[in-house]
Amino acid sequence: MGDFTGDGLLDIVIANAHNNNVSVLVNNGDGTFAPHQEFAVGSAPVGVAVGDFTGDGKLDIVATNSNSNNATVLLQSPLVVQVNTIHAAVNTPFTGPVATISGASSVNDTIATINWGDGFTSPGTLTTNPDGTLTVSGSHTYMQPGTFLLTVTATEGANMGQRTGQAIVQVNTIQATANVFENTNIQHVFSLATVGATQHLIARQWNATTGW
Numbered sequence: 533m534g535d536f537t538g539d540g541l542l543d544i545v546i547a548n549a550h551n552n553n554v555s556v557l558v559n560n561g562d563g564t565f566a567p568h569q570e571f572a573v574g575s576a577p578v579g580v581a582v583g584d585f586t587g588d589g590k591l592d593i594v595a596t597n598s599n600s601n602n603a604t605v606l607l608q609s610p611l612v613v614q615v616n617t618i619h620a621a622v623n624t625p626f627t628g629p630v631a632t633i634s635g636a637s638s639v640n641d642t643i644a645t646i647n648w649g650d651g652f653t654s655p656g657t658l659t660t661n662p663d664g665t666l667t668v669s670g671s672h673t674y675m676q677p678g679t680f681l682l683t684v685t686a687t688e689g690a691n692m693g694q695r696t697g698q699a700i701v702q703v704n705t706i707q708a709t710a711n712v713f714e715n716t717n718i719q720h721v722f723s724l725a726t727v728g729a730t731q732h733l734i735a736r737q738w739n740a741t742t743g744w
């Protein structure tokens with residue numbers, strides 16, 4: 533037995549000598565266990581032991597194989613945080629994915645924190661991808677341009693590991709373009725006729741728009 537999922541609940545591991553594999557049954561916490569998952573080992577495993585062989589806080593398994601006279605070590609996938617390259621403009625809200633977490637046992641037991649690198653930290657929103665990885669999304673508005681170190685920290689269940697990923701964020705000043713055009717609908721706002729002269733002063737209205 534051992535807590536393979538880091539939720540504080542003991543799970544079960546069994547050696548299946550006739551099937552050349554071991555089964556892991558994850559504790560649901562209500563007296564039941566999730567459907568067993570099989571992992572292939574050597575020939576005729578007769579014993580299993582658990583321990584964290586990699587020092588990442590996640591329990592691993594070793595099985596002794598009687599027919600093949602050897603042992604098989606099964607390592608849990610390590611927790612990995614891969615931070616995306618994101619682009620942000622100053623004073624403009626950024627919302628979207630910032631990182632991908634792999635090796636997390638469950639979205640329910642995983643927490644992500646986003647340090648935006650400008651003194652602000654916010655919790656990340658986690659969604660599960662079809663391949664089992666988790667996407668970390670967040671929202672933030674940078675108040676000044678510059679280069680910032682974006683840090684995403686993922687934490688699994690209380691007994692599990694914590695990993696951090698970092699990426700540089702370049703926050704640019706918004707490039708504004710100004711277009712000035714003559715409002716052709718109101719060309720003649722007023723005209724001043726000088727008595728005795730042939731010239732007319734014509735004032736026109738000009739409008740300006742700014743594109744961000």
Ligand SMILES: [Ca+2]
Binds near residue numbers: 536537538543558
């Ligand atoms: Ca567990």
Ligand SMILES: [Ca+2]
Binds near residue numbers: 586587589590
């Ligand atoms: Ca481990």
